[in-house]
Amino acid sequence: MGALNATPKPARTSKAVFAAAGSPYFSTVLALMGAVVILSNIGASKGVAFGPLITDGGFFLFPLAYILGDVISEVYGFKAARRSILVTFGLAIFSVLAFWVMIALPSADFYDGQDALERTLGPIWRIVFASILGFLVGQMANAWVLVKLKERFGERGLIGRLIGSSGVGEFLDTLIFCSIAASVIGISTAGEFMNYVVVGFVYKTGVEIIFVPLTSLVIRWFKRREPGYAQQPTQDGGNRT
Template sequence: MFNLLWGALFVLVGFAFFLLCYRLFGKKGLYAWIGVATVIANIQVAKTIDLFGITMTLGNTMYVSLYMTSDLLNEKFGRAEARKAVWFGFFTLIMTTIIMQMALVFKPGTEDFAQDSLQVIFGLMPRLALASLTAYFVSQLLDVRLYAWIRRFYPKRSQLWIRNNGSTMISSFVDTLIFCSIAFLGEGYSMGTWLEILFTTYIIKFVLTAVGTPFMYIARNFHHEEDGAELPVQS
C-alpha cells in the first residue's frame, strides 16, 4: 500500500515539475526537460519496486513525460521542433553514457566511496545501453510522426487527448517491444516471463499516459512570447 500511495505522489510531483518547467522557461524549458528527463529515466530504471505483487522498474513516469514533451512541442510549434527535441534527447543520452563510462575507468582514490555505487548505476551492460538507445530513438521519432498524422483527422483543441494518447500509446508499445526484445530475449527468460515483462511494463506506461492527459491540457494553455508560431487548430 505504501508503494501505491507514494507512487501516486511520485507521479503527480513529476508531472507538476514538467508543467513548472514549461511555465517558467517556455520552449527552452521543454528542451531542458527532454535532456534532464532522458538521463533521470535511465538512472531510475536501475531500481525495482513491488506493486500489486509485480516487480517493476522505476523510470516510466519520466519516460512518459518525454512523449508529453514532444507532443506539446508538436502541438504548439510543429513537427520540426518536436523532431529536433528528440534528436537533442538522443544526443543527451549518448553523451551521458559515453562520459560516465569514461569516468568509471579512472582508478578511484584510497578514500573514494562512490566508485562501486556509480559502477552499479552507470556500468550497464552494452546490451541494455543498446536497447535503451534504440528504443528511445525509434519510438520518439514514431511518436512525432504519429502525432502529426493523427492531427490531420482530429485537429480540434478539444481533441488534444486523442492526439496525445493515440500517438503515445502506440509509440510507447513500440518502445517497450524494442527494449524488451534487445535486452531480454535470449537471456535465459522463458517466453512466458518475457511476455509478462513486456505487457506489465506497457500497461504502466498506458496508465501513466492517461494520467498525464490533464497536465497536457494545462500546459497547452500556457502562453509565452515565442508562442506566436503556435499552430492553429479548430475549436
C-alpha cells in the same frame, strides 16, 4: 461559358497550425526532456517488483518524456519534435560516455565506492542503448501520428490524438526497450519478459491517459503564449523556424 467563368477552387492547405521553435518555451521543454531521459536511464538499471508486477527504477520518470514530447509535437510540429528527439538521443549517448570515463578513472586510495559505481553504472550502456533506441522509434512514431491527426482534424480532437499517438509510441518503445534491457535487470524467462512488456506498456500508456487533461492544459498554456502560433501553417504541417 459557365464552366469557363467558374471561380477556381483555392489550393488545399493543412488545417494544422504550429508555432516557431525558436522561443525560450521550446528550449525549456527540450532541456526537461533531456534530463528526464538521462535520469530514467540510470533508474532503469534497477529491477523493481511490486508483488507479481515487474518493472524498473525509471518507471515513474519515462512517461514524462512522452508528455513533454506531446507538447512539442502539438505546439511546434513534427520538425521541432524530430529535432528534440535527436538532441535528447545525443545527450543520452553523451551521458553513457561520461559514465564510462568516470568508471575508468583511477580511484583514489580513500575512495571505497568503485565496486558500487561499477555495479550501478557499469551495465548502463546496454540500458541506454535499449532506452534511446526505443525512445527514438517510439517518439518519432508518437510525433508523426499526432501531427498527422492534427493535419487531418485541425485543433479539434486534441484528447483523441494525444491518446492515439501515445498508444502507438509507447507500444513500440516498450517492446524495443524490454527486448534489450530484460537480461540486464535479471529477467530470464519468457513469462517474466511478457510480464515486463505488458506491465511497462499498460503502465506508461495508462499514466499518459491519466495525465491527458493536464497535458491538454499545458498545451493550451503554450499555445496562448506563443506569439507565432496564430500564423498560417506550412503546406507540410511543419513549423516556421
